[in-house]
Amino acid sequence: MNQNSKEVSKVDNGSHHIIQSLIVNVVIVISKGFAAFMTGSGAMLAETIHSSADCANQLLLLLGVKQAKRPADAQHPFGYGKSVYFWSFMVAMLLFSIGGMFSIYEGIHKYNNPEPVHEIAWGIGVLLFAIALEGYATYSNIVELNKRKGSCSFFGYLRTTKDSDLIVIFGENSAAVLGLVLAIIALLVSYYTGDSRYDAIGSLAIGVVLILVAVFLAVEVKSLLIGESADSIILETIESITLKDPLIIEVLNCRTIQQGPGEVLVCVKIKCSPDLTTQSISQLINNFEQEIRTVHPEVKWLYVEPDFQEWKNSL
Structure with missing residues (x-):
């Protein structure tokens, strides 16, 4: 495969990973929402909102990828390639606001107004199912990142790569896996101690994770958006x-x-x-x-x- 074909392949793979994550998150939103209703868990509700935000984010990334393929014209003589960076930055903002801030709000609300969790089996089952799906999507992202990084270290590539769409997807998926693990821990501790405030703490922890990931993505994409040198x-x-x-x-x-x-x-x-x-x-x-x-x-x-x-x- 020549270098030009590789560049086209990278764009196509980016779209493939976005669509893959979108399908996974639609399934997860439905299952998490059902589990949140059955258990009354704040952490589960936070995870439902998080996955819903991820679905919206992936639609925005697909929009960015589509716009970036538009040919150059008189008004934009250097093309529309930076559309991907703009929408990637918007995704980081939505992850911060809708995902992170809502999870923290829900955690504070549940901590001040604790409600017992119930039907824990539904919650654990759904969370394990979600971890399997999100884990597969994250693993797929890692495989693709390893193909592209060459001799660069994995984390070094995350800091220097220009493929913002794939980095955003990887950030979302890895944050989702960590959030799911935190939700399981919070749900189990809350149920077996009889203190639902642990569930609220789990929601707070999920919010902090999402905000940290959003800040990292925003900083990285901002550099590309304002004009970063090439490799x-x-x-x-x-x-x-x-x-x-x-x-x-x-x-x-x-x-x-x-x-x-x-x-x-x-x-x-x-x-x-x-x-x-x-x-x-x-x-x-x-x-x-x-x-x-x-x-x-x-x-x-x-x-x-x-x-x-x-x-x-x-x-």
């Missing part, structure tokens, strides 16, 4: 091409911006040999651009400026 390997490739070409003395300046998943803008200023003709410079730039795009087809926009100065000017 440093592109600059390394440019430097390598420069060293091989005797007509290029050095790279004076290089700026890259990630415009969306698999879409990069590159602006380069190169110092050329001073005895080149206009036609020679034109051919040099064409060859330079072709070499870069051969190695990195994700470079959708490439601007090369020749210079003969001894100092490094800013672009």
Whole structure:
């Protein structure tokens, strides 16, 4: 598979994981809602709201992926790739507000107004079922992340990757698994101690987990949304091409911006040999651009400026 096919595959896999998580969460919402009704558990209700928010989040991510595929036009000459980042940021905000804050509110309410939990078997059964589904979805995300990270460490990849949609899905799914474990613990402790305040504490803990994940996602996506540089390997490739070409003395300046998943803008200023003709410079730039795009087809926009100065000017 060539590099261009890999970039397309990454986008398609992103959509696949979003749809997979959406289907899983629809099933879980129904089962959790039924269990919350049967048990009267605040932690179960918090988990139901959490999964409902996840469904809305995944629909927003699908919208972002669809919008990102729109071709560039006069109003948006660099395309719509950053739509994915915008909707990913909105997902983080919804996870914080609807998921995290509501869970904390529900926990405080249940702690101040405790109600006994009952029919615990329904709750435990549904939670175990949900853990199996969410666990599978999370495992699938981890497998895909491991394919993409290359030699980078797993957590290092989470911090540096430009695939915001997959990171958001992984964050949601992993938070869901942890939240489900907390809900089971809270439900069991509350039932066997006869003190439903433990159930309320479980709801509070779930809220804290969701808020922490939401803050992490918001910070990571914000950097991409306002304009983050592309992977440093592109600059390394440019430097390598420069060293091989005797007509290029050095790279004076290089700026890259990630415009969306698999879409990069590159602006380069190169110092050329001073005895080149206009036609020679034109051919040099064409060859330079072709070499870069051969190695990195994700470079959708490439601007090369020749210079003969001894100092490094800013672009």
